[in-house]
Amino acid sequence: MESKYKALIRTVQKISASLDLDEVLDIIIDSIKELVDYSAAVIAIIDKDGIFSAKTRGYPAGAVDHMKLGEGIIGWCIATGQGQVVADVRHNKHYLKARSETRSELAVPITTNTGKIIGALNIESDRCNAYTESELEVLTMFAGVIAVAIQTSMLHKQVTEKQRIDGELQLARRVIEDLLPKSFPLLEGFDIYGVNIPVEAVGGDYFDYIYVFDRLGIIIADVSGKGFPAAIIMASFRAYMHATVINDFSMRFALSRVNHLLYKSIGESKFITAFYGLLDPISKRLLYINAGHNPPLLVCADGSTRLLTDGGSALGVLANPRFSEKVVDFQSGDVLVLYTDGVTEAINSDEEEFGLARLEKVVRRSAHMRAYAICESIVEAVQDFSQPAGGMQDDLTISVIKVK
Structure with missing residues (x-):
């Protein structure tokens, strides 16, 4: 013994x-x-x-x-x-x-x-x-x-x-912040503003504006997953989009090319939902493709509403998807709100989602305001809605285009 x-x-x-x-x-x-x-x-x-x-x-x-x-x-x-x-x-x-x-x-x-x-x-x-x-x-x-x-x-x-994860999240957040626009387009006849509010678990939300000769490219996107891998995929998407759209290719060709690059590089379990629009400030016409993204909400000055749903499948899912372009002709006073699922899928204490109906109500109530104020109204409404349930669980990303 x-x-x-x-x-x-x-x-x-x-x-x-x-x-x-x-x-x-x-x-x-x-x-x-x-x-x-x-x-x-x-x-x-x-x-x-x-x-x-x-x-x-x-x-x-x-x-x-x-x-x-x-x-x-x-x-x-x-x-x-x-x-x-x-x-x-x-x-x-x-x-x-x-x-x-x-x-x-x-x-x-x-x-x-x-x-x-x-x-x-x-x-x-x-x-x-x-x-x-x-x-x-x-x-x-x-x-x-x-x-x-x-x-x-x-x-x-x-x-x-935990320290490793915290470090990864901080790095991912820095990557995402570097991708987001530092200023907003000054486009005659339009008032434009966007916001990204992160939560602790970093998502892959992204929005951007790209000048394509005499038109303005408007992008909002969300990559599946969270953390540093999602941030890297979104950085790749931004690089692909910038490299492709500045050549003034057709929208369908541009997204097909970006899809091809993503399909080859991001793996089977990952994908990106995206909305890409080209705004002509002279004609006040928006050409767009919605690639599986949450449908932007158009609240018109005449009181009608429209969801911009059409376009094609999410990016990186199919090898050769088909994309179709759609058109919106803006009128003075119209408000277009692009957003990610952190807005409509925010949950309250009764496990109800914020949803499109509440979003529309907020936009209608604030449609007379400047674009930044409309953004702030949406953010405040979502935060108040989700606060009893512990606050927002996903990044909140919004881009507002108001026609003067």
Whole structure:
């Protein structure tokens, strides 16, 4: 027994020198063999989805990756908080076969000083009656000693991961901010303003204005996903759009080319919804293509409304989608509101969405104001609507074009 105590002390010294969870678990599982011999071993940890094998030795690949609480000898051990010696697993009702060679098994819970069970140590032998109550006592004591090290390493990993995610979100936000316009077009006969209000989880919202000779390109888009990957995809989209539309290609050709580049580069699970319009300030005519984006809302001076829905599918989904151009002829007093789903899909405490009807009501009420004031009215309405539910859950991006 004295040799086992010395082995235990050596293990404590080793794991005390590291906060890396993977390294700590390697030390622990290899140190068990100095205390109690095994043919296979697993350190199982509880997570939100059940039990997962944090570290294994001697098992076939994938044999003990995930378990349910209460399932198998390990699951029973964690669920009851009791250790167990099984002389012959072939006669144990809890046993789940992970190795054909296994004959006996020993499992003990890993319990913190506060009594919280965070996992289990489990060892298996190819011999029947390989373990006794003496080995159970040793492994139980060992589990108590290493519980603090495992919990500390797990907390360190969580903190490190949070810091990494926070850093990634900050970088993504800087990328998105660099993509957004720093000023707004001064176009005779029009009042134009836009806003992007980020939330903590960075999305891929984007809006822009591009002068295409004597016309103004108007863009709003939203990439699927969040974080740095979404920001990089949106940066690529902006570069593709700027490089393509300044050549004054037809709108259909421009979006087809951008779609081709995205389809080849962003992966199957990603896509971009986008609205692209070309505004002629002389004729006050807007040519547009809506590529799967939330339909911009046109509130006309005569009291009518129109949703700009037509155009084609989202970008990056199909290899060769078809796009069609549509036309809007503006009149003095008309207001066009482009937006992302952070506006209409904002949720209140009753889990109702803000929706198009509320957006239209706000725009009608503020249509006599300047474009920036219309933007502010929409933002305020969405924030007030979602505040009881904890505030906005997605970026809020709006672009307003008002005809003077």
